[in-house]
Amino acid sequence: xxxxxxxxxxxxxxxxxxxxxxxxxxxxxxxxxxxxxxxxxxxxxxxxxxxxxxxxxxxxxxxxxxxxxxxxxxxxxxxxxxxxxxxxxxxxxxxxxxxxxxxxxxxxxxxxxxxxxxxxxxxxxxxxxxxxxxxxxxxxxxxxxxxxxxxxxxxxxxxxxxxxxxxxxxxxxxxxxxxxxxxxxxxxxxxxxxxxxxxxxxxxxxxxxxxxxxxxxxxxxxxxxxxxxxxxxxxxxxxxxxxxxxxxxxxxxxxxxxxxxxxxxxxxxxxxxxxxxxxxxxxxxxxxxxxxxxxxxxxxxxxxxxxxxxxxxxxxxxxxxxxxxxxxxxxxxxxxxxxxxxxxxxxxxxxxxxxxxxxxxxxxxxxxxxxxxxxxxxxxxxxxxxxxxxxxxxxxxxxxxxxxxxxxxxxxxxxxxxxxxxxxxxxxxxxxxxxxxxxxxxxxxxxxxxxxxxxxxxxxxxxxxxxxxxxxxxxxxxxxxxxxxxxxxxxxxxxxxxxxxxxxxxxxxxxxxxxxxxxxxxxxxxxxxxxxxxxxxxxxxxxxxxxxxxxxxxxxxxxxxxxxxxxxxxxxxxxxxxxxxxxxxxxxxxxxxxxxxxxxxxxxxxxxxxx
Amino acid sequence: xxxxxxxxxxxxxxxxxxxxxxxxxxxxxxxxxxxxxxxxxxxxxxxxxxxxxxxxxxxxxxxxxxxxxxxxxxxxxxxxxxxxxxxxxxxxxxxxxxxxxxxxxxxxxxxxxxxxxxxxxxxxxxxxxxxxxxxxxxxxxxxxxxxxxxxxxxxxxxxxxxxxxxxxxxxxxxxxxxxxxxxxxxxxxxxxxxxxxxxxxxxxxxxxxxxxxxxxxxxxxxxxxxxxxxxxxxxxxxxxxxxxxxxxxxxxxxxxxxxxxxxxxxxxxxxxxxxxxxxxxxxxxxxxxxxxxxxxxxxxxxxxxxxxxxxxxxxxxxxxxxxxxxxxxxxxxxxxxxxxxxxxxxxxxxxxxxxxxxxxxxxxxxxx
Numbered sequence: 001x002x003x004x005x006x007x008x009x010x011x012x013x014x015x016x017x018x019x020x021x022x023x024x025x026x027x028x029x030x031x032x033x034x035x036x037x038x039x040x041x042x043x044x045x046x047x048x049x050x051x052x053x054x055x056x057x058x059x060x061x062x063x064x065x066x067x068x069x070x071x072x073x074x075x076x077x078x079x080x081x082x083x084x085x086x087x088x089x090x091x092x093x094x095x096x097x098x099x100x101x102x103x104x105x106x107x108x109x110x111x112x113x114x115x116x117x118x119x120x121x122x123x124x125x126x127x128x129x130x131x132x133x134x135x136x137x138x139x140x141x142x143x144x145x146x147x148x149x150x151x152x153x154x155x156x157x158x159x160x161x162x163x164x165x166x167x168x169x170x171x172x173x174x175x176x177x178x179x180x181x182x183x184x185x186x187x188x189x190x191x192x193x194x195x196x197x198x199x200x201x202x203x204x205x206x207x208x209x210x211x212x213x214x215x216x217x218x219x220x221x222x223x224x225x226x227x228x229x230x231x232x233x234x235x236x237x238x239x240x241x242x243x244x245x246x247x248x249x250x251x252x253x254x255x256x257x258x259x260x261x262x263x264x265x266x267x268x269x270x271x272x273x274x275x276x277x278x279x280x281x282x283x284x285x286x287x288x289x290x291x292x293x294x295x296x297x298x299x300x301x302x303x304x305x306x307x308x309x310x311x312x313x314x315x316x317x318x319x320x321x322x323x324x325x326x327x328x329x330x331x332x333x334x335x336x337x338x339x340x341x342x343x344x345x346x347x348x349x350x351x352x353x354x355x356x357x358x359x360x361x362x363x364x365x366x367x368x369x370x371x372x373x374x375x376x377x378x379x380x381x382x383x384x385x386x387x388x389x390x391x392x393x394x395x396x397x398x399x400x401x402x403x404x405x406x407x408x409x410x411x412x413x414x415x416x417x418x419x420x421x422x423x424x425x426x427x428x429x430x431x432x433x434x435x436x437x438x439x440x441x442x443x444x445x446x447x448x449x450x451x452x453x454x455x456x457x458x459x460x461x462x463x464x465x466x467x468x469x470x471x472x473x474x475x476x477x478x479x480x481x482x483x484x485x486x487x488x489x490x491x492x493x494x495x496x497x498x499x500x501x502x503x504x505x506x507x508x509x510x511x512x513x514x515x516x517x518x519x520x521x522x523x524x525x526x527x528x529x530x531x532x533x534x535x536x537x538x539x540x541x542x543x544x545x546x547x548x549x550x551x552x553x554x555x556x557x558x559x560x561x562x563x564x565x566x567x568x569x570x571x572x573x574x575x576x577x578x579x580x581x582x583x584x585x586x587x588x589x590x591x592x593x594x595x596x597x598x599x600x601x602x603x604x605x606x607x608x609x610x611x
Numbered sequence: 612x613x614x615x616x617x618x619x620x621x622x623x624x625x626x627x628x629x630x631x632x633x634x635x636x637x638x639x640x641x642x643x644x645x646x647x648x649x650x651x652x653x654x655x656x657x658x659x660x661x662x663x664x665x666x667x668x669x670x671x672x673x674x675x676x677x678x679x680x681x682x683x684x685x686x687x688x689x690x691x692x693x694x695x696x697x698x699x700x701x702x703x704x705x706x707x708x709x710x711x712x713x714x715x716x717x718x719x720x721x722x723x724x725x726x727x728x729x730x731x732x733x734x735x736x737x738x739x740x741x742x743x744x745x746x747x748x749x750x751x752x753x754x755x756x757x758x759x760x761x762x763x764x765x766x767x768x769x770x771x772x773x774x775x776x777x778x779x780x781x782x783x784x785x786x787x788x789x790x791x792x793x794x795x796x797x798x799x800x801x802x803x804x805x806x807x808x809x810x811x812x813x814x815x816x817x818x819x820x821x822x823x824x825x826x827x828x829x830x831x832x833x834x835x836x837x838x839x840x841x842x843x844x845x846x847x848x849x850x851x852x853x854x855x856x857x858x859x860x861x862x863x864x865x866x867x868x869x870x871x872x873x874x875x876x877x878x879x880x881x882x883x884x885x886x887x888x889x890x891x892x893x894x895x896x897x898x899x900x901x902x903x904x905x906x907x908x909x910x911x912x913x914x915x916x917x918x919x920x921x922x923x924x925x926x927x928x929x930x931x932x933x934x935x936x937x938x939x940x941x942x943x944x945x946x947x948x949x950x951x952x953x954x955x956x957x958x959x960x961x962x963x964x965x966x967x968x969x970x971x972x973x974x975x976x977x978x979x
Contacts, residue, residue, distance in 0.1 A: 010790065
């Protein structure tokens, strides 16, 4: 075997290297354990290192023109940091006294957090007076710490409350469901509205620090800090000006109806404004309303009782969850079905003697319009004519067209709590009442009464389909998600979910008839008489077995180039023409800058996505 | 059976140090895990690690019967097996902590990248054996880099940054002992540094984070920075003599994660203090020193290279692991040899030491 000459010199170098590594490591140990040992001992002693979470600010909501509507503001929060064993009961009693809380409530929170080292949030957003009081008595309150935390700020209080929703501390059921997504006890979570739907996108990422705290739990030194990551922003399709105008108009109209007319129970209403060419919701309002700021840091028992016991349900977004008989607004659908299926010609005249000849049902006020054709019947909302259309169509065709227009199904808007309404049909009656279908029920269905139920949102979609030629767009509220630095992360656009086929000639006829509604002789002429903008619309008055009739108005404008469609309901407001139509007028005024105060005139309204 | 003569030539110092390290390991693993375990299984980790140590002693004893020279013959087959295992991990492996590193065989999960270290040492020793003294140009070393590069990339892909760095340490340690031209070696290092930004680009986000955290632990105090801060507190608070076995508040109260695997040295530092931790390091120093002696005493170049590779591997492990717990090296998930819990690593390390024994035992030509 040949003896290979080996380079032992290099092995020596290797040996020196190994000794060097040893010396380096031992030196480091000496530094940590001997030189700095006392420092680290102090840190380790009694677990004085705490992870203090720093809450991330939630994303900001902007209207379509960049006006901020929901943001955050700093607020003081009282937390308990169980640093050296559990918080003493007398501390809790004292703290409860200062904060005006029930000590049992605080005890409960402490119990919920048992076994966790995380700080316990006792009360969010306390005033400066309480901050001073607690700071003055901090020696008596070991473990009580005041932190600054972002508080959700709904800048216009009630404005668009049902769209935005509100936030609150995560509850057990939500925690169970979302634990795997990293949600923790004490997290703030969206409970309703867009806050709920987009919670994941807008919540951001909490930061925190490893903080050295003293025996009372107060931070002494920050060892490491991670800044919280603000949540992503939502750019909404809402137009702040239209939204505000719609809400003001509703409030004024409800006050007017309650005080100046016999409709003293007109306390609930809803309005939806949509771009008929895209499905963008420009405004959506519901009354009565709540102030989402009240929910920040836990709503008080008194406020919650007031909201809960209000018989008009302020927490419901009636624009999407309220189900009402569509009344005469449904005649648009009955009419379209009759024309499309050739059950009537535009020219054919039918005699209205005040009552239908098969079943003696007539017009609301008992009036008789004589010989009338389609155009007159729709613009004057004649019941007898449409009973006859129902008679000719039959309930199955009515059902088919109602569904083709999107009734009886969820529109798919990105808000929680939508209702799907009800389309009158044989199967429903069979299933619920176990009875056969009667002709009189077809009559009721043809004029939007009886079993028919629709939400204002569904009706604005129906009107949009007339305006845009039959395309059904999914209504949506968010056009963009942007990062805190303003980059666009995601954009949303129109989404067509269905189509109703109506021939151009029939469509033109229906549109002309709806246009005449706001012209002299039409049902809405009284309000829109000399309006500078051409509006097409349809009033409705829905019978309400529990009180006064509900007033409806659905409309779009401008007539030649529809950019805005609205649906409005005033519960127990009486006739649509006198309750809902005035609200629509103010919405159109705001949208098209008509009769606005001079300051507002400066900012001309131009829908960004108008085609 | 082995002849009495061969047995007499065993490196008893190496054996003693190894046994001392294993014994320390079992005690410390017990200390690090007994709190976390429900009473019945509280010593599960210790028993398992001990059992595997015993099994490995048996394996080493059997292996001592065969001349290590045989490994050279099987180098190419081993290389193939290695690639097969690493590919298998990619397709049938199970993942944990964000990396796909394990293959489940019955009750045992194997970590092929552990075994691939010793396989790479054998293969490289075989390859460099013939090239020793003739490593002067790029052309001479390029085939070697390609040879190591394939398994290196497979391990990096898992992703197991730590093990791939161990590959590099082994490669350079062995090239150095194989007499690579020093200017060439410096050139390769310079090129490596120049290509660092490109390498950075291929790292996973969490790996980048760990390196950033190493430079500044405050970047991510709740994530990877947490380990470093807590580990330093554990070691530092151990002071001169430590808090005593089972007495470390940091390790016992779960402030320190992974305390029986990658961060076991922090437990040693906290519970045994500066004196105990330095003694443990001293054991490693003796172990490595014996390894280098064995490299020098080997009867052939293949033996020298094998031993050099094993020393490089172990030295790198000790440096990076202890450095990491003491906050002077990035967190890369490299275990402490013979000390961290983990049966794949234990097997690799003990088999490596068995090869060292084998080389030393046959250090002189045997007369027939």
